[in-house]
Amino acid sequence: MNLLRQPKAVLAVAFACVIAFMGIGLVDPILKPIADSLGATPSQTSLLFTSYMAVMGLAMLITSAVSSRLGVKPTLLLGLAVIIAGAGLAGLSDSIRAIVGYRALWGLGNALFVATALAAIVSASSGSVRDAIIFYEAALGVGIAAGPLIGGVLGSISWRGPFFGVSVLMALAFLVTLLLLPNAAARPRPSSLRxxxxxxxxxxxxGVALTALFYNFGFFTLLAYTPFPLDMSAQQVGLxxxxxxxxxxxxxxxxxPRLQGGFGTIRSILIALTGFALVLAMMAIWTDHKPVLVAGVVVAGLFLGINNTLVTETVMKAAPVERGVASAAYSFVRFSGGAVAPWLAGYLGETFGDHVPYWVGTAAVMLGVLVLAASRRHLGHIDESHTIPAASAAPAQDGAAETRDTSMARAA
Structure with missing residues (x-):
C-alpha cells in the first residue's frame, strides 16, 4: 500500500490531521512548567485535558448534524478556525482558569474537525476502508509524534510558545484545506441530533464505544499524569x-495490519489492550524509577497504535449507519473517559501517591477488555470484508452516505 497514492482531497485533509493531532502532544511537555509558573496543582493543570476532552465529547453529538448541513469542507474550516482562536487565546492568558476555558473552546473546534476528517478520508480514499483508516491513523501518529517534540522546543522558551505554535500551524492547515480540498458536488441528507x-x-x-471509554481512561492517565512523576525539563518530556x-x-x-491478518480484528484489539494494561501495571509498580516510566511510555505507543487503527476500523463497520454518525456516536462515548481521567489521575496522585493513578488506569483498561470480550458475538462480521457494505437495515441513511461518498470521490 502506497500511503501517498491518494486523491489530493485525502492528502489535504490528512495534512490538516497531522497539524490537528500535534495539538494533543504539543501541550504535554509544558504541563509541569504551567503548574510551576501559575502556582497550580497537578489536578488543576490536568483540567487542560479534561475541559478539552469533555467539550470535544459533547460536541461530537452535533458534528454529523453540522457537517450534513454545512458540507464537509465548511465544517472542517470552521473547526480549524475555532482551534486557531482557542489556542491563541490560551497563549495570551495569565491564569489556569482562563487556559482551561480556552482549551474547552479548542476542544469544540477539534470535534468539528476530527469527526468530519475521518469520514472525509474514508469517503474520498482511492483504496479500501482499511487502507483509508490506516492512512488516517498514520496522519494521527505523525502528528502525535511531532507534537511533543515541537512542544518541548517551544516550551523550553516559554510555556506560551506551544499555544501560539498551534495557532500558526493550524492557520497553515486552514489554508491547505481551503485551497486543496474541493467542495462536494452534492449535499447529503441532513442528519438529526438523535x-x-x-x-x-x-x-x-x-460495546466498542464503551471499550474505548475505558481504554481512553488509561491512555489519558499515561498522557496527562506521567510528566509530573517524570519531573524533567520540557525538552526531555518532549523527547x-x-x-x-x-x-x-x-x-x-x-x-x-499484520496482527489483524494473523489473529483477526477483535482478538488483536484484546491482545493490544491487555499489553497496554500490563505496561500501566509496570509503571504503577516502579513509579519511582524514571527509566521504567520512560520505557513504559515508549512501549505503550506500540499497543496504542495497534488499538487505535483496529478500533477505528471496527467502528466504521460495527453498525449499519452513516460513517459520520458512527464516528460521532463512538467519539461521544469514548471521550468521556478522556475527560475524567486527567483530573482524577492528578487528584489521586496528590492524595494517595504517584502509584495510584496507574493502578486505576490498569483496572480501567482491563474493564475495557472484559466489555469487548462480552461484545464479540455482535462483531463477528468485522473480518468478513474490508469494505463497508450497503446496509439494507438503514436504506435512507445509507443512501445519503452513498451520495456523499460518490460526490467526494468525483470532486477529488
Missing part, C-alpha cells in the same frame, strides 16, 4: 513522548 443515540442502540457499536508517538505511528501502519 442519530448518534440511535446508532448506539446497535450492541456492537455500543520521551516523541518516542511514544513514533512507536504509535509505526504500530498503526505496520503492526496493526
Amino acid at each position: 442519530d448518534p443515540f440511535r446508532a448506539l442502540r446497535h450492541p456492537g457499536l455500543l 520521551v513522548f516523541f518516542g511514544w508517538g513514533a512507536m504509535l505511528a509505526f504500530a498503526s501502519v505496520f503492526l496493526a
Whole structure:
C-alpha cells in the first residue's frame, strides 16, 4: 500500500490531521512548567485535558448534524478556525482558569474537525476502508509524534510558545484545506441530533464505544499524569513522548495490519489492550524509577497504535449507519473517559501517591477488555470484508452516505 497514492482531497485533509493531532502532544511537555509558573496543582493543570476532552465529547453529538448541513469542507474550516482562536487565546492568558476555558473552546473546534476528517478520508480514499483508516491513523501518529517534540522546543522558551505554535500551524492547515480540498458536488441528507443515540442502540457499536471509554481512561492517565512523576525539563518530556508517538505511528501502519491478518480484528484489539494494561501495571509498580516510566511510555505507543487503527476500523463497520454518525456516536462515548481521567489521575496522585493513578488506569483498561470480550458475538462480521457494505437495515441513511461518498470521490 502506497500511503501517498491518494486523491489530493485525502492528502489535504490528512495534512490538516497531522497539524490537528500535534495539538494533543504539543501541550504535554509544558504541563509541569504551567503548574510551576501559575502556582497550580497537578489536578488543576490536568483540567487542560479534561475541559478539552469533555467539550470535544459533547460536541461530537452535533458534528454529523453540522457537517450534513454545512458540507464537509465548511465544517472542517470552521473547526480549524475555532482551534486557531482557542489556542491563541490560551497563549495570551495569565491564569489556569482562563487556559482551561480556552482549551474547552479548542476542544469544540477539534470535534468539528476530527469527526468530519475521518469520514472525509474514508469517503474520498482511492483504496479500501482499511487502507483509508490506516492512512488516517498514520496522519494521527505523525502528528502525535511531532507534537511533543515541537512542544518541548517551544516550551523550553516559554510555556506560551506551544499555544501560539498551534495557532500558526493550524492557520497553515486552514489554508491547505481551503485551497486543496474541493467542495462536494452534492449535499447529503441532513442528519438529526438523535442519530448518534440511535446508532448506539446497535450492541456492537455500543460495546466498542464503551471499550474505548475505558481504554481512553488509561491512555489519558499515561498522557496527562506521567510528566509530573517524570519531573524533567520540557525538552526531555518532549523527547520521551516523541518516542511514544513514533512507536504509535509505526504500530498503526505496520503492526496493526499484520496482527489483524494473523489473529483477526477483535482478538488483536484484546491482545493490544491487555499489553497496554500490563505496561500501566509496570509503571504503577516502579513509579519511582524514571527509566521504567520512560520505557513504559515508549512501549505503550506500540499497543496504542495497534488499538487505535483496529478500533477505528471496527467502528466504521460495527453498525449499519452513516460513517459520520458512527464516528460521532463512538467519539461521544469514548471521550468521556478522556475527560475524567486527567483530573482524577492528578487528584489521586496528590492524595494517595504517584502509584495510584496507574493502578486505576490498569483496572480501567482491563474493564475495557472484559466489555469487548462480552461484545464479540455482535462483531463477528468485522473480518468478513474490508469494505463497508450497503446496509439494507438503514436504506435512507445509507443512501445519503452513498451520495456523499460518490460526490467526494468525483470532486477529488
